[in-house]
Amino acid sequence: MFNMYWKPSPLQSALLSSALFLICIGAYLFVSHQRHQENPSDKIMPTVSKIADGVQRTAFETDRKGEYRLWIDTWASFKRFGISLGLMGFAILLGLYMGLFPVVEALFYRFMLFFDKVPALALLPILFIVFGLGEVSKVSLIVLGVFPTIALDTYLRAKAVPGEQLIKARTLGASNLGITFRVVLPQIMPDVLNTIRLNFKAMVLFLIAGESLAASVGLGYRIFVVRRYIAMDIIIPYVLWMSLLAFTADLLVRLWIKKGYAWHRAH
Amino acid sequence: MSGKTMLHMEDVYVSYQDRQKRENLILNDIDFKVSEGEFITVVGPSGCGKSTLLRLILGAERPTRGKVLLDDREIETPDRHRGIVFQKYSLFPHLTVLENIVFGLNARDPSLLRRFWRPFRFRERRARHLDEARSYLDRIGLAGSAHKFPHELSGGMRQRVAIAQSLIMKPRILLMDEPFGALDHATRMEMQLFILEQWEAHGMTIFFVTHDLEEACFLGSRVVVLSQYYQTDAGPGQGAKIVGDLAVPGAHPKPTDFLYSPEMGQLVARIREEGLDPDYLQHIRDFNLTHRDAFRTVNEREWKQDACEKPA
Numbered sequence: 001m002f003n004m005y006w007k008p009s010p011l012q013s014a015l016l017s018s019a020l021f022l023i024c025i026g027a028y029l030f031v032s033h034q035r036h037q038e039n040p041s042d043k044i045m046p047t048v049s050k051i052a053d054g055v056q057r058t059a060f061e062t063d064r065k066g067e068y069r070l071w072i073d074t075w076a077s078f079k080r081f082g083i084s085l086g087l088m089g090f091a092i093l094l095g096l097y098m099g100l101f102p103v104v105e106a107l108f109y110r111f112m113l114f115f116d117k118v119p120a121l122a123l124l125p126i127l128f129i130v131f132g133l134g135e136v137s138k139v140s141l142i143v144l145g146v147f148p149t150i151a152l153d154t155y156l157r158a159k160a161v162p163g164e165q166l167i168k169a170r171t172l173g174a175s176n177l178g179i180t181f182r183v184v185l186p187q188i189m190p191d192v193l194n195t196i197r198l199n200f201k202a203m204v205l206f207l208i209a210g211e212s213l214a215a216s217v218g219l220g221y222r223i224f225v226v227r228r229y230i231a232m233d234i235i236i237p238y239v240l241w242m243s244l245l246a247f248t249a250d251l252l253v254r255l256w257i258k259k260g261y262a263w264h265r266a267h
Numbered sequence: 268m269s270g271k272t273m274l275h276m277e278d279v280y281v282s283y284q285d286r287q288k289r290e291n292l293i294l295n296d297i298d299f300k301v302s303e304g305e306f307i308t309v310v311g312p313s314g315c316g317k318s319t320l321l322r323l324i325l326g327a328e329r330p331t332r333g334k335v336l337l338d339d340r341e342i343e344t345p346d347r348h349r350g351i352v353f354q355k356y357s358l359f360p361h362l363t364v365l366e367n368i369v370f371g372l373n374a375r376d377p378s379l380l381r382r383f384w385r386p387f388r389f390r391e392r393r394a395r396h397l398d399e400a401r402s403y404l405d406r407i408g409l410a411g412s413a414h415k416f417p418h419e420l421s422g423g424m425r426q427r428v429a430i431a432q433s434l435i436m437k438p439r440i441l442l443m444d445e446p447f448g449a450l451d452h453a454t455r456m457e458m459q460l461f462i463l464e465q466w467e468a469h470g471m472t473i474f475f476v477t478h479d480l481e482e483a484c485f486l487g488s489r490v491v492v493l494s495q496y497y498q499t500d501a502g503p504g505q506g507a508k509i510v511g512d513l514a515v516p517g518a519h520p521k522p523t524d525f526l527y528s529p530e531m532g533q534l535v536a537r538i539r540e541e542g543l544d545p546d547y548l549q550h551i552r553d554f555n556l557t558h559r560d561a562f563r564t565v566n567e568r569e570w571k572q573d574a575c576e577k578p579a
Contacts (some may be wrong), residue, residue, distance in 0.1 A: 164356035167327050172371030172436055173347035182370075186361045263361055263416040 046233040054233030069222065070236025070241070076217040078245075081136065081207055084142035085196075091150035092192055098151070100180055109155070120145035121209055128214060138210035145206040146199045148227075153195045157188040189218050197253040204246055234261040273439060273472065274301035274324065278564055279333030281319055282506070291529075293319050295506030297333070298563040299491070301440070301474070306466055306519065308475045308487030311494050312543050315507040317476045320493060323445050324474060325349055337439065346373065350433030350441045355446045357429035358417040363430050365413040369400035371436045405430045406468075407461075423454040430465065440472045447482070458524075459486055463520040480535045480543075485526050489558050490534075492542035497549050499569035510542055510554050512561035517526040 008016060032045040059070040097104040098112075110147070124141055131137035161184050169183045211220030219242055226234045257264065272495055293316040311317050322328040323335050326342045326349065335342045337349070345351070353500055358367050359372060373396055376382070382389045404410050407427040417425055426446055443450040447455045459482065466473055477483050483490050494513030497504040507540075515521075516530060525531055540547050541555060556563065 093562075162356040164353045165359065167325065167345050167430075168351060168353070168357055169370075169374075170345040171325070171347060171351050171433065171438070172347055173374040174370075175374070178374055183359060187359070261361070263418060 019193040040127075041231055042184075043230045046236070050233045051236055054231070055237045058234060058237070067081050070238075073219045074213075074241070074245070076221075076242075077207060077219040078219070080138055080210075081203060083139050084146075084203060084207075087139075087143050088147070088196060090151050090156050091147045093149040095154025096185055096188075098155040098159050099161075100176075100184060101108055105155075108151075112151055112234060116148035116152060118144075120206060124209065124213065138215065141210045142203050142206040146202050149202075150176070150192075150195060151200060154188065154192050157191050158184055161187055168224065175219045190264040193253055193257050197250050200246055200249055204242065208242075244259065271303055272300055272301070272560070273338055273363060275334075275336040275339075276300070276323070277334055278322065279317065279330045279335060280506070281323070281328070282331050292506030293454050294330075295504070295508050296564070296566060297509060299509065299512075300560045300562060301472065302474055305465075306475070306486060306488045307491055308477060308483035308489070309491045309493060310477060310480055310483045310542065311492060312496065312545070313478060313485055315447055315493050315495050317478075317493055318444055319465055321442050321474065324440070325351055325442055337340050343442075347374075347436045348439045350438035351434060352426065352429045352433055352441070352443045352446045354445045358425060358432070360417055363414050364420070365397070365400055365404065365411060365488065368403055368432050369396050370432065372396040372399060376579055378392070399400045400435065405433050406465075407431045407578045413480055417457065421454070422450050423458055426450070426458060426466055427461065430462065434469060434471070436456060438471070440474055443473065443475045446475070448477070448479075450520055456480075460523070463484065463557050467520065480538055481526060481531070484531055484534050484538070485516055485521055487515055489514055489560070490538065491557075494542040496542070496545050496547065497551055497554070499566075501568050504551075508551070508554075509556070509561075509563070510549060512554075512558045514558045561576065 027044065029048070032042075032047055035042045035045050036047060039089040055070075059068065061068075063069050093111075094104075094108065098108050099105070107260030120141060123144060124137075127140055127144075131140065165183060165187075166179055169179045174183065177259040207218075211218040215221040219238055223235050223238045276299040279294060279297040279299075280292065282290045282338055283290045285291045297320065299320075308316050309320065319328065323330055324337075324342065326345045329343070342349075351357070359370065362370065373393065374393070377389065378556045401410070401413070404413055407430070409424060411429060412420060412424065417428070420428065420567050429446075430441075446462075450458060462473070462475075463486065465471075475483075475486060477486075490511070490513055491509055494510045495504055495507045497508060497510050515534070517525065537555075541549055
């Protein structure tokens with residue numbers, strides 16, 4: 001079985017893929033059960049029913065302020081993430097122009113390379129000082145963190161488009177604008193989307209870092225607040241919820257690439 | 268097939284600096300004239316600068332010295348007056364066959380503002396373009412593949428599409444850089460007949476670079492041999508010159524039998540010796556420049572006045 005020619009059947013494949021999930025859940029349930037037998041009010045590893053209760057309280061019941069916490073937090077984090085994601089459009093544009101126009105390349109390339117190496121988290125205090133503790137500093141942290149990566153990646157991909165394609169487009173009468181947006185951008189778009197997808201992780205990381213330090217609402221804010229009460233029955237569902245959201249976003253982009261760029265996989 | 272001169276190159280030199288900052292002469296004093304409707308094939312040893320010559324005409328490269336004129340105007344950048352078919356990467360991988368062919372027609376669409384101003388007129392224009400593209404698709408026999416992507420086509424089909432994509436712009440001259448180089452023998456033969464058919468149907472001018480002598484002699488009405496293997500009064504040659512420029516005898520296009528005729532064999536053998544044999548250094552006096560459009564300017568150092576009569 002353990003050789004390179006063995007191919008699992010669909011059933012085997014399903015079993016193997018779910019094995020590690022099941023083991024983790026099983027181990028958790030087992031240890032949690034053990035701990036509760038020793039100390040029924042254990043807070044470190046709440047039982048499934050306690051977690052369900054935590055979800056019930058945060059998602060379907062209002063808190064003291066009369067708000068459904070989970071949804072309020074999700075919406076706040078989603079907005080910050082979405083705005084940052086929208087701003088990545090500029091990173092794509094910049095990378096594209098850097099790859100195609102030597103003057104833009106000369107102006108931005110070195111700067112972006114350096115900018116990329118600045119640890120974004122170290123900029124956080126500066127952002128807080130300059131922009132205050134509001135939304136702007138949290139969004140700019142995410143943007144500063146991944147903008148150069150996306151711009152540089154787009155730049156490399158735009159440069160990798162064969163020169164023959166650009167020449168061909170010129171012989172067909174295409175303008176600079178036409179070559180940029182009808183020849184190069186659509187060709188590299190699936191790869192760029194892929195890069196953005198892989199950078200979701202970094203974006204979420206910066207989001208939580210920002211929220212944990214200065215926010216009054218948000219998924220990252222909440223888990224750091226309830227940590228003080230060792231409220232694992234809230235933290236665990238929040239972490240799972242964040243993972244699920246990130247996974248779904250990733251899945252959507254993968255589907256977008258698959259459906260929207262059918263030519264890409266085989267090419 | 269004789270028309271008026273369209274392309275004119277005179278005293279063209281191309282040299283590059285290599286890593287040691289030495290001048291490296293690639294093309295040495297190229298003089299070249301093309302009449303409308305000619306099917307020119309260019310052959311020569313690998314690395315002699317065939318593709319450089321093509322890129323000069325394309326406008327993707329500028330000569331170090333000399334002039335390259337199309338209809339008396341200097342060629343500066345690639346534009347829609349010269350079509351190009353490369354061996355690879357000629358098609359846009361993200362567009363379907365039909366979209367690839369219609370690309371050039373749509374490239375000069377009105378601005379977004381005008382499109383919204385007159386949406387109906389714009390849609391009509393697009394529809395007209397699609398119709399024209401479909402008629403080209405019919406002509407290359409690929410009407411059934413309109414909505415396929417390039418990667419779904421065979422190598423020969425891909426080159427057909429690339430040719431149609433260029434032809435739809437009605438270029439003054441179609442440049443082809445080893446377009447059939449990556450194809451298997453049978454497909455290659457088929458494509459040779461295809462391009463001859465297109466040449467006859469459209470009456471266009473073709474500049475076709477190949478390393479295959481048989482292909483060059485079969486396709487071309489005029490064969491140009493570019494080579495760095497020659498000698499001058501000043502010593503062995505440096506940089507490639509046009510060492511042969513001849514009309515292929517007989518009517519054009521040739522019947523396929525011509526490929527197996529003794530004439531063909533002799534022609535190929537002669538070109539192979541004069542152009543491709545590194546040990547056979549022909550003197551520039553003896554170049555076979557018999558085509559009626561062939562001409563050259565002479566460099567005094569390479570060709571001493573008293574050694575021989577100056578060519579007309």
